[in-house]
Amino acid sequence: MNLALDTPPVAIPKAEIFRLALAGVSKSYGSLTAVKDVSLSIRRGEFLSLLGPSGCGKTTILQLLAGFEKPDSGRVLMDGHPISGAGPDRLVIFQEPALLPWLTVAENIGFGLPKHPRPLHDETVGLLLRLVHLDRFGHLRPHQLSGGMKQRAALARALAVDPQVLLMDEPFASLDPQTRELLHLDLQRLWLGLHKTVVFVTHSVEEAVRLSDRIAIMATQPGRIRRVLDVNLLHPRDFNSPEVAELRAAIREEMQDEMTKLARREGDEGWRP
């Protein structure tokens, strides 16, 4: 049984306009080539993880999709149109929660909402607070929250503007494992309910396997996409099932090369994984 099917590299059917697409995108910072000739299409409502070691350009791809950076060559598209800058249709969730410290949690969550009459605004914020289980904490300031609570508030703040796309840049990397697991469940519940397109940057194989429809495995030097795996498994995923084990093994095998490269770059001849 082969659950981890390769998707064909190009072959974009003409009828389907992808939510997001990168076509032959390269981006350098000075002499450093961050990503080289990356092509990737992301369907509406899809949860795609960019998985790879540090320095593989996964964050660069996210920045390009967000519109924070412009490609040196190639095209970055949303719904078939070139992305010219950042905007609330592609909301970014950063590794740090990036809540505004001078606002309360409730005010932070309402940050991106358009100007509504007071009662409607408060009702919307209340709804969002409940959505991420922060109902009791709306009056607090960000510094009074734990890391996981802050990231949930950041998620609610992003969902408030009802973006078509969520771009998540290792959002749970600095959380402890238990909190991370809770947030995985929360994110999954929200994603299943709200049908957002999610691009999720991570270096955790477990995280990618747990959450994704597809996993783009990236390689370093220069940053590029090595392989894209489909994950045809139902949610919630059982981590002890043979299917998940098979998938993880496939990913590890793909990433073996990267470990060898890392060892060669940061160690001497005798160091091999």
Add this chain to the structure above:
Amino acid sequence: MKPEHLPLFFASAAACLVVPASVEAASPSPSGIALNLAHGFASGDYFLALGASALRIAAGFAIAAILGGALGILQAVVVPVRRICGPLTTGVQALPAVCWLPVALLWFGRGEAAVLFCVVVGSLFAVALGVRDGLAQVPPLLRRVGQTFGLSRWHQVTRITIPAALPAILAGLKQGWSFGWRALMAGELICATAGLGRSLTAGREAGDSNQVFAVMLLILFLGVAVDRFGFGLIEKRVLAKRGLASA
């Protein structure tokens, strides 16, 4: 009393014994100071002096806040201006405001304008530094938050930049005020017809040490009051909100 304090004690005692009469008139006493304060307030002289000084610092500080704010914004936004004026601002800010007094006298003569000039240049550069650094040090991550939410340039400034820079701006204003206050006293000592500095000079001219100390107390009181209950309280509230200081 600790043994090492003995020499000091004996020296003081000896000094008291041999103080000549003229100097004795120049040593203040707590009762003398209190009496002087009572007389000063009863006659309205100290109210006038306080009022005159308060008016000058208010006017001077308002001008300094506007000019300093503008200079700070200009330096934060326009890179060439920051390159050229940045080190200059930092340097001039370190110059004691008293040093501007001769310039003020040369340009404006002995009058209100000279005093006001001292106050303005005394506090202007501290304000500019606070505003400049506050604006320049807004975390890039917070700017990005504004961008991803699609804020307009105007909202980026009003909803991200200014609130993020507020603690540094407040610190600059507070320092500017305290520098301006010192400059005011220096200016009033030399050239003013009314004000706390003038009362200080009057006390010296009359050889009345009680008055000198009474006025010093008033200056201290006003300085501490504004610092603590004006800027201090605002700053404390702003910082406590952000978890940067205990409330």
